Amino acid sequence: MSRLCGRLVPSLFRATTAHLHTTPSCSVNITFIEKGIERHVKAIRGDSIMETAKDNHINLPSVCGGMCECSTCHVIADQATFDKLEEPEEEELDVLDAVDGVTETSRLACQVDVTRGIEGARFIVPDSFSDMR
Ligand code: FES
Numbered sequence: 001m002s003r004l005c006g007r008l009v010p011s012l013f014r015a016t017t018a019h020l021h022t023t024p025s026c027s028v029n030i031t032f033i034e035k036g037i038e039r040h041v042k043a044i045r046g047d048s049i050m051e052t053a054k055d056n057h058i059n060l061p062s063v064c065g066g067m068c069e070c071s072t073c074h075v076i077a078d079q080a081t082f083d084k085l086e087e088p089e090e091e092e093l094d095v096l097d098a099v100d101g102v103t104e105t106s107r108l109a110c111q112v113d114v115t116r117g118i119e120g121a122r123f124i125v126p127d128s129f130s131d132m133r
Pocket residue numbers: 050062063064065066067068069070071072073074095108109110111
């Protein structure tokens with residue numbers, strides 16, 4: 001199993017956690033705010049925020065597919081959410097450094113795991129994205 005940017009490669013990770021998708025108690029409520037509109041979704045523990053966005057048709061291009069290379073999965077967490085998240089890895093911070101519109105609570109959605117601890121998390125989806133590759 002390979003790791004990139006401190007995470008398992010998403011496709012491999014999803015394959016090993018496929019059984020979790022059938023258990024409702026494994027879901028966490030999160031909100032995406034896209035163009036000012038709140039979208040409340042159920043996120044599956046073990047998925048990333050990027051995968052959750054894609055599964056729910058949120059506009060996060062995620063061009064590199066979760067490899068921590070492109071920055072097109074940039075989201076802005078509200079402060080309460082940001083405080084609940086695991087610390088970002090150095091690779092994520094390096095990518096975020098080059099992103100237009102980055103904030104103190106910016107994260108790459110592909111590097112944030114859905115865990116029970118982020119119940120109620122809120123993420124703003126920027127109106128535009130830049131691919132930093
Ligand atoms: S999908 Fe490319 S950095 Fe997250």
